[in-house]
């Protein structure tokens with residue numbers, strides 16, 4: 467793509483975080499949980515803005531009655547107080563979705579609710595299976611009829627099917643895990659149990675919290691803070707936890723892998739997760755600060771000011787400043803209202819998307835040599851535009867530092883990355899990228915720093931290195947059931 471095409475692409479694109487959030491709760495005292503799920507999902511909104519939903523059940527009522535509501539849009543658009551009031555139940559599960567398999571439609575919104583011979587199942591999934599198409603075909607040839615086109619329904623179907631032959635629903639989850647391959651952090655609600663499961667590689671996060679006599683499962687710890695719950699622990703990669711009033715938290719670790727095979731998504735730390743979350747013992751904020759420190763150590767440059775590109779570049783910029791001693795400042799103001807609902811009523815080039823999102827504080831940068839830090843360059847459109855904005859505002863020099871390595875390869879594990887040819891680093895040297903974005907200098911985080919950044923835990927770097935922990939799928943996993 468040339469520069470013009472890159473710009474066009476930006477204007478077409480509604481760039482949002484590309485993930486999903488899951489939240490589940492079981493209140494042993496029998497209180498209604500829908501409003502807590504609502505607030506939990508609100509805290510996980512950054513992980514998915516396409517659709518959302520809540521499903522609840524009353525563990526003291528008749529077995530197998532699930533009430534649910536889902537729709538397209540943000541959490542505060544989909545739910546009204548009346549709708550939440552109608553969702554009576556003491557166990558429930560919720561989801562915020564960014565689609566990675568199956569289109570963005572109401573039918574494909576989660577949680578999924580399944581009625582089957584043993585009752586009902588509610589399921590929320592973050593991640594992406596690499597073998598969903600083949601599993602789905604197998605099921606269809608034995609008579610299965612699917613309601614959606616998402617990989618998550620393949621998981622739900624497997625659990626329901628296994629449940630017929632197993633003594634418990636957690637055993638059915640375990641058997642389903644023998645078949646499904648790829649990334650999944652799951653919350654399963656059965657009539658009397660809340661179950662959490664994380665794939666053996668631990669691609670996506672999942673944690674456990676507690677508030678009074680209620681247990682919570684959530685994608686990120688920021689959701690626990692929002693609802694006033696305390697963090698209990700992370701669900702380990704490969705672990706299944708079963709939560710019941712009689713037995714509290716029970717754990718099955720039969721799917722866990724040796725630690726060095728774990729492959730948590732490094733991009734969760736770099737970009738996806740909120741900085742106030744921590745997972746697997748590492749604070750997202752601290753990891754970002756550390757990445758900025760590494761940039762200052764490995765790619766120093768003389769300058770007057772270090773600034774971050776909001777939101778996710780800010781912590782790394784602070785790290786760079788702390789390490790280098792160059793003052794940290796604010797150069798950009800982000801419009802906090804830009805989101806899924808932002809409609810584009812036609813625009814001239816003077817109303818470009820990036821200016822709708824970000825403005826420069828001229829007073830802060832005028833006459834200065836500025837180091838601008840962002841967490842990642844994907845297509846290059848953000849950086850290209852804001853380098854120019856800084857220059858227009860009077861910056862004397864603009865040096866860009868990126869707190870991740872060049873983004874080069876597609877992800878099959880729950881994030882939606884543009885095609886390779888749209889990635890600015892594809893087939894370009896760093897010097898060529900520098901020229902495209904128009905910076906005075908450009909440097910990226912070294913790949914070997916990623917492990918150090920999170921204390922040496924096993925992690926996936928496939929988007930930077932092309933080394934996939936699980937072989938990439940051989941067929942299209944995004945829309946294979948929509949032809």
Ligand SMILES: O=P(O)(O)OC[C@H]1O[C@H](OP(=O)(O)OP(=O)(O)O)[C@H](O)[C@@H]1O
Pocket residue numbers: 481482483737775776777778779840841842843844845846847848849
């Ligand atoms: O090279 P590009 O294709 O432009 O993409 C890279 C940019 O996209 C992300 O920010 P985003 O605006 O999504 O959200 P943020 O406010 O959370 O950083 C990321 O933090 C980079 O700034």
Ligand SMILES: NC(=O)CC[C@H](N)C(=O)O
Pocket residue numbers: 484485486563564565566567568574576591592593594595616617618880881
């Ligand atoms: N981003 C995600 O985790 C998506 C979950 C699931 N693959 C879906 O498309 O609904």
Ligand SMILES: [Mg+2]
Pocket residue numbers: 775776777778779840841
């Ligand atoms: Mg950004």
